[in-house]
Amino acid sequence: MRSRPGTHPFPTPLRVAAAGVLLALLALLSGCGSEDAEQREPGAEVSSEEAEVLSQVLYANRQQGGADFEVTAPFAEGAVLTLTGEVDFARGIGRAQAVTSYGDGRPDDTRTLFFTEDDLWQGGVPGLDEALTAAGLPAATYVRRPIAATDASGTASLLDVLVQMVPRLSARSADDPRSFADYTWVGSRSVNGQLSSVFQSGTGARIAVAADSKLLVQYLTRLQDFDVTITLADHGEREITLPSDEDTVSLTEHPEIAAALGL
Secondary structure: OOOOOOOOOOOOOOOOOOOOOOOOOHHHHOOOOHHHHHHOOOOEEOOHHHHHHHOOHHHHHHHHOEEEEEEEEEEEOOEEEEEEEEEEOOOOEEEEEEEEEOOOOOOOEEEEEEEOOOEEEEEOOOOHHHHHHHOOOOOOOEEEEEOOOOOOOOOOOHHHHHHHHOOOOOOOOOOOHHHHOOOEEEEEEEEOOEEEEEEEOOOOOEEEEEOOOOOEEEEEEEEOOEEEEEEEEOOOOOOOOOOOHHHEEEOOOOHHHHHHHOO
16 A cells, blocks of 8 residues: 555554564765765755655565565564575565574574465474374474464564564555655665665664665664564565475364464
């Protein structure tokens, strides 16, 4: 849906508990010379040229087809959930390796993920082989379940929130540049070796855009009491094949497996 003036086109993050993307293209993007660039202070309002670029970045992601991504979410002291993979923006599907590091001596928890708008596949689930054998079911590598929406108490699984955020960094059409009226220029820095400018929305979300390609390279937003950072790289077409039904057990059809695995 096209955004209206005064609304924010970037995806509103689902909150993990309770209710609850850019790089200005440096001064060159807005037609300023190097002297003006040196004088520009963080917090300056975006120019009309910058607003136009910002209005195009989600649409550009969809036009590019897809990208590699990394999501980092330090959700507790010493604990970080990291998703590393690729997303097909055109089809709204992705795959990733999810690693939860605890920092207290516990081993990392690693899963292989595939996701669409509606469903999540997880591979590498501890105890899956034993649970399938006990239930008299054939061997499978993945479990599949619907992605959970935020419930009535405002609570949703962090993993579910993150796999919904990544595909939403795309749009079927450009946004209205007036939607970025309250964005400010934060500064410029390198993201994955690309000189980029960072903008901040009125709600605090930060968006980084590469100066040369004008593509979105990073999006940072706050979930409850921690920041989630999504970094994009190597934009282009993606071919992602979802796990076959023969290699998957549906947790909706087999709730006893979900119960046995604590999923």
